[in-house]
Amino acid sequence: MTGRGPRPIALGAALVAVGALALAPTLIQRDDVINFVFVVLLSITLAQSWNILGGYAGQVNLGHAAFFGIGALVTRALWFGGTNVIPAMLAGAAVAVLFGLVIGVPAFRLRGAYFAIGTLVLAEILRITVSNVFPEISTLPTATIGHYRLTDRYYMALALAVAATLTVAILTRARAGLGMRAVREDEDAAEASGVAALRLKLTALSLSTALVGLAGGLFAYYQISYYPQHPFAPNWTFDALLITYIGGVGTLAGPVMGAVLYTFLKEYLAVRWVDFHLLIFGVLFMAIVLTLPGGLVDLADRARRGLARPRRPRD
Amino acid sequence: MSLVAQQLLLGVLIGGLYGLAAAGLSLVFGVLRVLNVAHGELIMLGGYAAFWLFTLVGMDPFVSLLVVVPAALVVGALLYLGLFASVVRFSDETRIKNSLLVSFGLGLSIHALAVRLWTADERSITTSYGGRALTVAGLAIPELRLLSLAVAFALIALVHALLTRWRWGHAIRATAEDWQAALLVGIDVRKAYLLAFAIGTGLAAAAGGLVSVGYSVSPSIGLEWTLKALIVIVLAGLGSMMGTFLGGILLGVAEAASAAAFGGPYREVVGLVIILLILVARPQGLFGRS
Amino acid sequence: MLEVQNLTAAYGDFPALADATLAVGAGEIVALVGPNGAGKSTLLGCVTGLLRPRAGTIRSDSRDLLVLHAHQIVEHGLALVPEGRRLFGQMTVEENLWLGAFTARARAVRGESLARVYGLFPVLAERRRQLARTLSGGQQQMVAIARALMTSPRLLMLDEPSLGLAPRIVEAIFETLTAINEAGVAVLLVEQNVRAALRLAGRAYVLEAGRVVGEGRARDLLEDPHVRRAYLGPLATR
Numbered sequence: 001m002t003g004r005g006p007r008p009i010a011l012g013a014a015l016v017a018v019g020a021l022a023l024a025p026t027l028i029q030r031d032d033v034i035n036f037v038f039v040v041l042l043s044i045t046l047a048q049s050w051n052i053l054g055g056y057a058g059q060v061n062l063g064h065a066a067f068f069g070i071g072a073l074v075t076r077a078l079w080f081g082g083t084n085v086i087p088a089m090l091a092g093a094a095v096a097v098l099f100g101l102v103i104g105v106p107a108f109r110l111r112g113a114y115f116a117i118g119t120l121v122l123a124e125i126l127r128i129t130v131s132n133v134f135p136e137i138s139t140l141p142t143a144t145i146g147h148y149r150l151t152d153r154y155y156m157a158l159a160l161a162v163a164a165t166l167t168v169a170i171l172t173r174a175r176a177g178l179g180m181r182a183v184r185e186d187e188d189a190a191e192a193s194g195v196a197a198l199r200l201k202l203t204a205l206s207l208s209t210a211l212v213g214l215a216g217g218l219f220a221y222y223q224i225s226y227y228p229q230h231p232f233a234p235n236w237t238f239d240a241l242l243i244t245y246i247g248g249v250g251t252l253a254g255p256v257m258g259a260v261l262y263t264f265l266k267e268y269l270a271v272r273w274v275d276f277h278l279l280i281f282g283v284l285f286m287a288i289v290l291t292l293p294g295g296l297v298d299l300a301d302r303a304r305r306g307l308a309r310p311r312r313p314r315d
Numbered sequence: 316m317s318l319v320a321q322q323l324l325l326g327v328l329i330g331g332l333y334g335l336a337a338a339g340l341s342l343v344f345g346v347l348r349v350l351n352v353a354h355g356e357l358i359m360l361g362g363y364a365a366f367w368l369f370t371l372v373g374m375d376p377f378v379s380l381l382v383v384v385p386a387a388l389v390v391g392a393l394l395y396l397g398l399f400a401s402v403v404r405f406s407d408e409t410r411i412k413n414s415l416l417v418s419f420g421l422g423l424s425i426h427a428l429a430v431r432l433w434t435a436d437e438r439s440i441t442t443s444y445g446g447r448a449l450t451v452a453g454l455a456i457p458e459l460r461l462l463s464l465a466v467a468f469a470l471i472a473l474v475h476a477l478l479t480r481w482r483w484g485h486a487i488r489a490t491a492e493d494w495q496a497a498l499l500v501g502i503d504v505r506k507a508y509l510l511a512f513a514i515g516t517g518l519a520a521a522a523g524g525l526v527s528v529g530y531s532v533s534p535s536i537g538l539e540w541t542l543k544a545l546i547v548i549v550l551a552g553l554g555s556m557m558g559t560f561l562g563g564i565l566l567g568v569a570e571a572a573s574a575a576a577f578g579g580p581y582r583e584v585v586g587l588v589i590i591l592l593i594l595v596a597r598p599q600g601l602f603g604r605s
Numbered sequence: 606m607l608e609v610q611n612l613t614a615a616y617g618d619f620p621a622l623a624d625a626t627l628a629v630g631a632g633e634i635v636a637l638v639g640p641n642g643a644g645k646s647t648l649l650g651c652v653t654g655l656l657r658p659r660a661g662t663i664r665s666d667s668r669d670l671l672v673l674h675a676h677q678i679v680e681h682g683l684a685l686v687p688e689g690r691r692l693f694g695q696m697t698v699e700e701n702l703w704l705g706a707f708t709a710r711a712r713a714v715r716g717e718s719l720a721r722v723y724g725l726f727p728v729l730a731e732r733r734r735q736l737a738r739t740l741s742g743g744q745q746q747m748v749a750i751a752r753a754l755m756t757s758p759r760l761l762m763l764d765e766p767s768l769g770l771a772p773r774i775v776e777a778i779f780e781t782l783t784a785i786n787e788a789g790v791a792v793l794l795v796e797q798n799v800r801a802a803l804r805l806a807g808r809a810y811v812l813e814a815g816r817v818v819g820e821g822r823a824r825d826l827l828e829d830p831h832v833r834r835a836y837l838g839p840l841a842t843r
Binding site: 116245 | 385412426584595
């Protein structure tokens with residue numbers, strides 16, 4: 001858990017993977033593959049950012065999409081207005097964090113289910129409002145489409161996914177992360193032993209919203225045309241939940257494994273049945289919540305340990 | 316002026332269905348302390364059941380309730396046994412969190428299945444006798460929706476009677492108040508949970524059936540109706556079927572008033588804003604006890 | 606009637622009962638006394654099936670209670686008046702009593718049981734249609750005991766019935782317990798009010814930090830120097 005460094009193999013594998021991903025665009029010239037990996041990387045950020053608040057701090061946030069949407073909205077507006085995309089994305093993330101803090105203070109007074117419902121409701125209010133205020137589709141001007149470079153977006157997605165995962169990794173070892181875990185297990189007990197629960201929850205919220213706000217900004221930079229309300233749609237929240245839980249909530253590798261599997265199933269199965277991946281993941285999700293709370297990461301752990309142990313005769 | 320009154324009247328009519336939708340969820344949450352966010356999907360399934368019975372067999376939608384509701388009782392019992400029976404073994408807070416997650420997966424799965432089976436199109440039942448309206452004091456009351464309101468009220472009154480006169484109804488209420496004390500008087504609390512969940516599902520299916528005839532159903536109404544039910548529960552609190560029904564009507568009227576004042580697109584927002592304000596100010600609702 | 610052997614229980618890592626053994630014979634009044642946190646409620650919780658012990662056995666009339674669900678234990682004839690009453694506050698007194706006779710066995714004799722409890726607690730008869738949560742503490746305790754009696758028990762267990770009640774009312778309730786016992790119901794009384802409990806009971810056990818540290822006739826324990834020093838106060842003379 002904490003205090004232990006990462007296993008050398010895991011760290012090595014991670015570095016190799018990142019290196020391979022960094023080299024990919026130069027080696028693989030196919031746009032569809034790069035797009036696919038882009039979506040995986042974006043999903044990793046989407047899920048890891050949710051994981052910070054939902055997995056580590058234990059607050060099930062059903063309004064994750066709101067911050068994704070805010071990041072997208074602000075970034076798109078500024079970028080179309082002439083601002084360079086990087087400051088635009090940072091501004092988007094900043095607004096998302098601000099919004100998160102403003103609602104976080106009253107929202108965190110609600111516990112458990114009420115917090116989840118409250119965040120869901122908030123996200124829906126935002127989505128409906130945006131759909132009414134900005135009903136028209138937002139499309140890149142043709143001049144800009146000419147300059148569109150997929151590889152730029154790709155590297156940004158890679159950097160963001162690495163950043164998100166690193167944040168979670170650091171959090172696991174930092175004192176704040178320990179505190180968050182205590183809050184997740186039993187908030188009252190944690191509070192009683194001196195943990196400043198609210199401050200920790202707000203910290204988790206801020207990290208979460210910053211990362212997903214950046215993800216939203218990246219989406220605005222990547223997607224050529226979409227309806228402004230689309231990034232606010234609950235599917236983004238649901239995707240984050242599905243990916244995180246199936247991969248392994250509260251773990252580092254969980255959202256990564258989950259994102260790969262999820263995106264793969266989504267793209268691969270979309271041919272004959274558009275939402276089939278949702279049915280599979282929905283059922284898997286239920287199975288995991290009921291029987292294997294550790295997700296795929298837990299399953300992989302058990303498999304590895306099972307293989308390492310010598311076979312024993314039946315009693 | 317009469318246009319506003321007309322809108323408010325329509326709000327009352329749909330409010331009754333909101334109340335029915337919420338009653339099922341209120342029962343489940345109140346007794347099991349389990350949050351089933353797939354409740355809206357159960358409503359949707361009830362709506363489709365009524366629709367297909369009408370389309371394929373020609374069964375009148377109000378008559379089909381006699382088939383759909385009992386079937387829903389069975390489905391509810393199975394869902395409880397399969398999914399929620401293990402969740403109720405935990406303490407309150409874990410229960411709510413786990414049931415939220417499990418039902419989240421359930422709702423997603425049902426939604427995906429519905430899209431595959433029936434496409435994303437909206438379906439509606441048009442009966443031969445629909446479309447007529449009574450005229451009272453210059454207001455047009457659509458007969459079909461009025462009948463739906465009456466049926467919704469009757470069902471809620473029926474459940475209320477069950478809870479207050481049936482031996483197991485008492486057991487359900489006792490379990491809702493204090494499940495350990497219920498065990499101590501010899502009530503098999505698991506059975507009470509099963510019954511409550513089954514009845515809740517039955518109410519959801521009935522609401523869906525009524526929605527399909529007066530309005531329309533499509534796979535995506537699930538989330539919408541779950542939210543409506545949640546809003547009403549937060550408005551009315553737990554523990555009273557009648558209070559929940561009134562809460563539903565209140566929501567319907569509030570929506571109509573907001574649509575009249577701010578325009579149609581913001582109709583949905585008012586309910587959501589109400590729930591937020593109440594959550595922050597008074598989590599136990601207007602009628603409920605803390 | 607009830608045999609608890611070597612019962613061990615814990616809350617997580619926190620031990621609550623260690624090797625506790627006690628027995629209640631038919632028709633007896635047995636007291637279980639000890640300080641706060643000694644494990645008395647935990648023991649009752651295990652007997653009634655609300656808690657799961659780590660080790661030990663609980664038998665009643667040669668039936669193993671550990672394999673039964675809590676509601677089945679009530680059906681078997683063991684009833685608990687829990688600490689803090691735990692009434693169904695939103696229901697009337699009579700509804701609470703009716704619920705007491707929920708099991709088939711109790712329902713068969715519901716009419717007689719009701720008459721008997723109204724005889725024991727006349728004030729409840731007067732307030733039968735009143736909401737349970739509007740009653741006074743003493744009256745609520747009566748409802749709790751009455752409700753447990755409605756289950757037609759052979760063993761009535763009470764967890765701290767005197768808590769929060771005036772001495773006069775405690776006296777009245779303990780007198781009623783005598784009457785209940787004389788009618789044939791065994792009583793297991795868990796109490797912090799050691800003096801009153803030992804005066805009522807025939808036999809008693811002393812539980813400290815999860816262990817049974819003393820047992821015997823209640824009368825003898827009243828004279829026991831450790832008991833007197835620890836529980837009957839420095840001024841105890843009788």
